[in-house]
Amino acid sequence: MRVTHQKVMIYKSLLGSQDHPSPEQIYEKLKNAVHGLSLDTVYRTLSAFQKIGLIDLVEGYGTARRFDPMLKKHHHFRCRKCGTIIDFTSEYYDKIAVPKDIARNCENIKLQVKIEGLCKKCLNKKITTKKHIKNN
């Protein structure tokens, strides 16, 4: 990956912000400082940073919203590759306490554990691919 002026500025802006900015917010912050910066460069750069693990995507993994009719306390496993979200229950996780300083300020608090990794399917696909490469 080449080190361009745009990439440096975008990364610096990210490091200096505590608010988990959106592409648009980063663009607005930088457009005066980086002459001729375009919004799609911000998109492409963030996407590239995420791919190499320099930043994390926090919200809106896919393009669309997704809904869950399961109201019982439960937790989520999310596949990093295919995006599948699997509900699971866990008595152990249900007992995890909310930190006092957060609980003090809030009402109607919900705590959920989110695990991210590769699901069985995608893991198998990956292994298959490796084998395939070996055989060539």
Next chain:
Amino acid sequence: MRVTHQKVMIYKSLLGSQDHPSPEQIYEKLKNAVHGLSLDTVYRTLSAFQKIGLIDLVEGYGTARRFDPMLKKHHHFRCRKCGTIIDFTSEYYDKIAVPKDIARNCENIKLQVKIEGLCKKCLNKKITTKKHIKNN
């Protein structure tokens, strides 16, 4: 809230699905069964269901994606009202184990605790509003 044919069908569709569907997916599943159903009704209905707590929004809380430059293990508090996401660290949370049956199938697993509630600001606003109503 009135019980309409569309709402009943959308709710049934949600209950019958394990895949945390998007508005579009629900619309595609139902459009043949529910004559003349429109996508914006699905949007409005899901939004209404969420407002009364009948379903949960799992992904894409805001409209845009949001990124996090913090790569150290940390956890998230998210305000249900203003959408602010606050990072926090916790040695206690960092020790939470991944269930064996999930760990067995996956590599490069990440576990994060997500707490949802009202932040200080929004909680104060809420109290102010109540006072205001009282005074009228």
Next chain:
DNA sequence: ATAAGTGCAAAACATTTGCAATATA
């Protein structure tokens, strides 16, 4: 020099809104 990266403009996709018609309570 050669590709990767950029800016622009347009396309594609996701979500919201105004309004007249419809159906629930």
Next chain:
DNA sequence: TATATTGCAAATGTTTTGCACTTAT
């Protein structure tokens, strides 16, 4: 009957893409 809800169409917002140009390596 009164009004919340709907369908339609148009507006708004978000993300992706093709292409010619630029720039880091």
